[in-house]
Amino acid sequence: MRGLKTEDRLSVDFFQRDVLEVAPALLGKQINLVCSDNSIRKFTINEVEAYRGEEDLACHASKGCTDRTKVMYRRGGCLYIYLIYGLYRMINIVTGPEGHPQAVLIRGLEEVSGPGRVSRLLGITKDYNGEELTLSSRIWITNGPDDVNYLTATRVGVEYAGEIWKNKLWRFYY
DNA sequence: TCATTGATTTCA
DNA sequence: GAAATCAATGAT
Numbered sequence: 332m333r334g335l336k337t338e339d340r341l342s343v344d345f346f347q348r349d350v351l352e353v354a355p356a357l358l359g360k361q362i363n364l365v366c367s368d369n370s371i372r373k374f375t376i377n378e379v380e381a382y383r384g385e386e387d388l389a390c391h392a393s394k395g396c397t398d399r400t401k402v403m404y405r406r407g408g409c410l411y412i413y414l415i416y417g418l419y420r421m422i423n424i425v426t427g428p429e430g431h432p433q434a435v436l437i438r439g440l441e442e443v444s445g446p447g448r449v450s451r452l453l454g455i456t457k458d459y460n461g462e463e464l465t466l467s468s469r470i471w472i473t474n475g476p477d478d479v480n481y482l483t484a485t486r487v488g489v490e491y492a493g494e495i496w497k498n499k500l501w502r503f504y505y
Numbered sequence: 506t507c508a509t510t511g512a513t514t515t516c517a
Numbered sequence: 518g519a520a521a522t523c524a525a526t527g528a529t
Binding site: 506507508509510511513514515516517 | 518519520521523524525526527528529
């Protein structure tokens with residue numbers, strides 16, 4: 332019997348929606364990563380955060396389009412990778428249409444908790460910055476086996492962003 | 506060119 | 518509670 336098409340790579344249509352739609356929709360989806368030995372490993376996303384537009388003071392794009400943030404202004408579907416605290420690389424998935432800076436931070440997988448540990452486990456470095464998940468031959472996203480019920484919470488580490496933005500329930504997890 | 510600052514993790 | 522550690526950003 333033919334099952335659900337769980338192995339299909341997510342396409343541009345999925346990522347071009349608003350970040351507040353895409354972020355919870357990514358829960359339960361799987362990151363497919365080609366390792367150095369050519370095998371494909373799958374990691375299931377279970378915690379994410381949404382960063383949305385120049386007006387969101389917690390979003391790096393609140394500083395405008397700079398060398399660092401320009402990838403967030405691209406069409407949804409590519410990666411935004413940056414170094415934080417000189418130690419950890421954060422993995423973000425750009426969403427929305429071109430010119431609308433948004434991204435989803437991958438905070439946790441079923442295999443590991445914490446955004447810094449996620450990138451360490453996956454071996455993601457800055458040369459993945461701008462990588463197109465819809466085209467890449469080394470990393471892409473596929474549907475998980477099930478839809479997921481999720482909870483929301485405030486984002487982590489954004490106390491500086493002011494009352495309005497630090498209190499947004501833009502963290503999604505299960 | 507110089508100083509400040511983090512979407513964090515880890516250890517005490 | 519505090520250290521580790523550095524590129525981007527903004528001020529000088």
